[in-house]
Amino acid sequence: xxxxxxxxxxxxxxxxxxxxxxxxxxxxxxxxxxxxxxxxxxxxxxxxxxxxxxxxxxxxxxxxxxxxxxxxxxxxxxxxxxxxxxxxxxxxxxxxxxxxxxxxxxxxxxxxxxxxxxxxxxxxxxxxxxxxxxxxxxxxxxxxxxxxxxxxxxxxxxxxxxxxxxxxxxxxxxxxxxxxxxxxxxxxxxxxxxx
Numbered sequence: 001x002x003x004x005x006x007x008x009x010x011x012x013x014x015x016x017x018x019x020x021x022x023x024x025x026x027x028x029x030x031x032x033x034x035x036x037x038x039x040x041x042x043x044x045x046x047x048x049x050x051x052x053x054x055x056x057x058x059x060x061x062x063x064x065x066x067x068x069x070x071x072x073x074x075x076x077x078x079x080x081x082x083x084x085x086x087x088x089x090x091x092x093x094x095x096x097x098x099x100x101x102x103x104x105x106x107x108x109x110x111x112x113x114x115x116x117x118x119x120x121x122x123x124x125x126x127x128x129x130x131x132x133x134x135x136x137x138x139x140x141x142x143x144x145x146x147x148x149x150x151x152x153x154x155x156x157x158x159x160x161x162x163x164x165x166x167x168x169x170x171x172x173x174x175x176x177x178x179x180x181x182x183x184x185x186x187x188x189x190x191x192x193x194x195x
Contacts, residue, residue: 006035008044016041020050066090066098071107074128078111081123099126106130113137 012033019029026038033041069088073079079087085095102108103126111127112134122137140148153161173179 013044013048016044017048017050020045021054023054066094067102067107070095070098070102071128074108074126078125078127080114080125084126110134 015032019032022029026041030036030038030041066088069090070084073084073087081092081095081099084090084099085092088095090098099108103110107130108126108128109131110124110133111131112125113122113136114125115122115137125134150161153164170179174181
């Protein structure tokens, strides 16, 4: 349901003219215009040709409390962003932004790179202090990932490894033409071939 249209009174126009040139944000004085939104105030200012706004003075948001939380946790030992996020109660995005700023200022460094999954990207492990950043490991190729997977499979689940290798051998013979797959309909009509 649409809101009823509210007529602009001369007193509201005068108030808008006065506040438009102030250094306050529109959100800070929109409550003085009941039933109006920030957008409607902007549209009315355009209609009244009030011109551009004065530069707004925004409250300074201190980064220190959140940076201090990160410092406290990193004093306990090197951690990645996900672990820092869980321990500080901040979002991953917030921790990432703060830790990158701290890195630019030389307050933290990359202690190591760690993969948390075989096929995952390596994550930065952050440590407090202005040390030398650890070198990022080279990206794994498909062949390296396959060899690592097969070695793990051979050690941990030899039966699954043998099944997979038998299937690969069979597929290789099919491609080479040493095994001919018969059509199921032909096999049903004429039976299996006996040598």
